Amino acid sequence: MAGVIGVQVVTPERLVWSGPAEMVIARGVEGELGVLPHHAPLITSLLDGAVRIRRPGGTELVIGTKGGFLEVKPDRVTVLADAAEVPEEVAAEFGPQEEEA
Amino acid sequence: MAEGLKEIRRRINSVKNIRKITAAMKMVAASKLRRAQHRAEAGRPYAEAVRGVLLRLAENAGVEHPFLMERPVAASLAVMVTSDRGLAGAFNSNINRAGVQLLRGLPGPRVIAVGRKARDFFRRRRYDIVAEYTGIGDEVRFVQAEAIASEVTRHFLQGGCDQVHLVYPQFVNAVTSRPVSVRLLPLAGADLRGGAAGSGEGEYIFEPDAAGVLERLLPHYISVLIYRALLEAKASEFGARMAAMDSATRNAGEVIDRLTLVSFRVRQAAITKEISEIVGGATALQG
Numbered sequence: 001m002a003g004v005i006g007v008q009v010v011t012p013e014r015l016v017w018s019g020p021a022e023m024v025i026a027r028g029v030e031g032e033l034g035v036l037p038h039h040a041p042l043i044t045s046l047l048d049g050a051v052r053i054r055r056p057g058g059t060e061l062v063i064g065t066k067g068g069f070l071e072v073k074p075d076r077v078t079v080l081a082d083a084a085e086v087p088e089e090v091a092a093e094f095g096p097q098e099e100e101a
Numbered sequence: 102m103a104e105g106l107k108e109i110r111r112r113i114n115s116v117k118n119i120r121k122i123t124a125a126m127k128m129v130a131a132s133k134l135r136r137a138q139h140r141a142e143a144g145r146p147y148a149e150a151v152r153g154v155l156l157r158l159a160e161n162a163g164v165e166h167p168f169l170m171e172r173p174v175a176a177s178l179a180v181m182v183t184s185d186r187g188l189a190g191a192f193n194s195n196i197n198r199a200g201v202q203l204l205r206g207l208p209g210p211r212v213i214a215v216g217r218k219a220r221d222f223f224r225r226r227r228y229d230i231v232a233e234y235t236g237i238g239d240e241v242r243f244v245q246a247e248a249i250a251s252e253v254t255r256h257f258l259q260g261g262c263d264q265v266h267l268v269y270p271q272f273v274n275a276v277t278s279r280p281v282s283v284r285l286l287p288l289a290g291a292d293l294r295g296g297a298a299g300s301g302e303g304e305y306i307f308e309p310d311a312a313g314v315l316e317r318l319l320p321h322y323i324s325v326l327i328y329r330a331l332l333e334a335k336a337s338e339f340g341a342r343m344a345a346m347d348s349a350t351r352n353a354g355e356v357i358d359r360l361t362l363v364s365f366r367v368r369q370a371a372i373t374k375e376i377s378e379i380v381g382g383a384t385a386l387q388g
Contacts, residue, residue, distance in 0.1 A: 012324070012325060013147075013242075041157075042306040043157060043306070045308065069154060071157070
């Protein structure tokens with residue numbers, strides 16, 4: 001593998017996630033695209049949906065996003081979403097509450 | 102005389118109560134300030150990323166969009182960002198004054214008031230207020246900025262104004278903010294082209310195309326600018342309130358000290374008078 005690429009998922013209100021990845025898959029207006037390290041510089045509008053981030057080690061992180069843009073540089077991918085949710089945070093908010101009522 | 106003493110003690114107590122309130126408000130403002138600063142910090146990566154994309158667009162493709170087109174100015178619009186509440190020293194009047202100064206030099210001045218203080222101020226002066234936004238709350242949400250932005254851009258595109266300025270308090274530090282005005286529309290071309298830092302990343306691919314991305318990005322950028330202004334205004338407001346309440350608390354302390362001194366003097370005078378009366382009475386009896 002050609003190493004990793006730095007990924008940043010940001011919304012107007014906060015930095016949602018950042019870290020290294022082997023591949024990023026997103027839904028652009030021209031179709032789904034997968035970004036590997038050393039991708040050509042690219043800027044695209046995104047559709048609502050999910051950005052899938054394949055992390056080193058094989059686990060995949062799925063971040064739900066609404067609207068926004070994707071900017072790709074050879075060493076860096078930035079997802080600028082209008083809104084984004086990380087699964088663990090959604091689970092923490094809506095999942096079964098274990099502690100106290 | 103005894104009546105006077107009672108009166109002074111009553112006043113001391115009332116000032117003490119005021120001091121309790123101002124001290125509490127100061128602490129509340131301090132903690133809200135911390136939160137507001139945190140939020141402003143959290144929004145920075147996005148703002149930088151949007152700006153970066155915009156710069157790349159400007160570098161790689163000719164940018165052309167109604168938002169970037171200069172036109173003869175017959176009407177101007179100022180978006181005034183103030184707070185809903187007072188008790189923050191000269192915070193709001195500084196901003197409003199900066200706004201008046203700006204509008205005085207512009208043809209066809211109109212106002213969008215954000216915050217009750219701007220609304221009341223400009224209404225009293227009979228400015229044309231095209232929209233008002235109050236009740237923003239302590240935690241600014243991006244959707245609030247978007248609502249203002251869409252109103253602003255609607256006005257601009259329909260020809261209601263040819264120029265839009267944003268006047269807001271720039272956060273310098275906890276106790277200092279400075280009213281600044283920036284031109285929101287048309288976006289200063291120099292802002293985009295001048296910043297051609299020559300990132301040297303080579304040709305970008307745009308999907309669908311540069312114009313398509315720009316079409317979506319520019320309105321968004323306006324929202325981001327307004328959102329940043331709202332965040333800075335919040336932090337500045339809490340900072341100003343903290344400083345105002347701090348000095349109010351200190352002033353109350355001084356008043357209490359002074360009144361306490363007066364109360365001692367009055368009490369001493371009363372005692373002296375009583376003694377001299379007793380002595381006088383005793384002397385009269387002996388006589």
